[in-house]
Amino acid sequence: MTEPIANRRRALKGLGALAGSGAAALAGCAASPAAPTSSAAPVNVGTGDLGLVIERARGAVAVVNTSSPRVLGEVIGLGDLSHASVVFSRDGLYGYVFGRDGGLTRVNLLTRAIEQRVMQAGNSIGGAISADGTLVAAQNYTPGGVKVFDAGTLELLADIPAVIDAGGPGARLSRVVGLVDLPGRRFAFSLFDGNAIWIADCSNARRPVIARYNDIGRQPYDALVTPNGRHYIAGLFGEDGLAMLDLWEQPPRVRRILAGYGRGEQPLPVYKMPHLRGWAVAGSHAYLPAIGRHEVLVVDTHTWAEVARIPVAGQPVFVMARPDGRQVWVNFAVPDYHRVQVIDTPTQKVVSTLEPGKAVLHMEFTPRGESVWISCRDDNRVEVVDTHSLRSIARLALDAPSGIFFTARAARMGF
């Protein structure tokens, strides 16, 4: 927990800039983050325009401001952040950073200090926070399962091993993917090795009640929940199609959507698995990455029938709707990851192909979508693009940036 001097200096410098003056008074705050005094806390500073950017190679996160695009400072010592992701507390003060190495770290965005850190697994892939903000859940590959923590203390409340073939000769743990929060203090997730969707009801967090849906299709690789919390959709790697659970049905049942979208053709190599989280639901359509095809699939969210497929520049990784739904932005797997494409949703056509930098890994819209931040790993920078003019409006130097997460996620289901 002891911060290197350099980091403290940076934090101090940042805090001074943030508060305008009184850096000396803030020194105590940065040096002993666990016990900030009220007089030392920054005053009149909100977090609604802040965010975290993962600097994957350095095990650091940068705290950024989206109103005047800039880096405020950095928090280091977060371990292996390849494939790291973040969820936010309801008040937007804390980011929970899930690291590849199983580290779960609670970061204060204003003091830029680590408030808690636990090593909760050997190999982790992300997490979720409950709608009421009290529970944080982590999804793990090793040991395969989900762990539920008290969001205030990071105390472990429940361990949910993803056991396949329980009691049988082949009993083992599945890697878990597609963890999302659902209304009613529930979490849904998918078992990559178990071809199943589980829903954990954490009304009593120490004794979660699990509903299991088996045989949903082969190798679910990620999932999303629609903005209204009604449909949980898992993408399948092992077959053409997606598995969907209508959570408003009693009892819910799994059905297949977009079955056979590959039309039996030989799939193209998938050099990076698409991500479904950060749903692209725009109006009455959902936009989904095809697996092994250079296409975005468009599905009607009332009938769940395919309505279009849009040819794109590579294997889509993120397919993300601008918050107003007018545009959908797509990035790609290597070797096409120097490009980003913009789909105009009324015409369902690609209207622009941008080349914002080398190795684009992630995109994040500002809360109302007037700009999008794009991480360009191999150029060591984040490009900020105006979504109306499609012009770059700022460029931030960051070390091998990957995931970008803004605090507005705190208010959105499934983020």
Next chain:
Amino acid sequence: MTAVLPISHRIALIAGLAVLAVPQAYAADAPSPARQIELVRMVRQDCGSCHGMRLTGGLGPALTREALADKPLESLAATIFAGRPGTPMPGWRAMLSENEALWIAQHLMRGFPEESGPTPKASR
């Protein structure tokens, strides 16, 4: 003659040469120093999206020296080059030559090099 052999056999042949008898022959076929830097970056960053940047595993298995201790070199090289059907592991033949796949497999088995360059190591 080699051209008609299946890929796995060709790789086995190359591997045999390199490991058993003629290290000079392998060295002659080794990627250039500049290409080696690219390959190290590719493994750490792009393979890392499934296997972890530190190669400790993810959706794909761990590729550390310990994890690969009992794996045959030629099968690793063939998996890198041609993929593994039924799993998410794609073949990287569009981006790698067979020699380069072999070079990567050999270096994985020895404990893969870290990226050198501007990225400083994280303080722990």
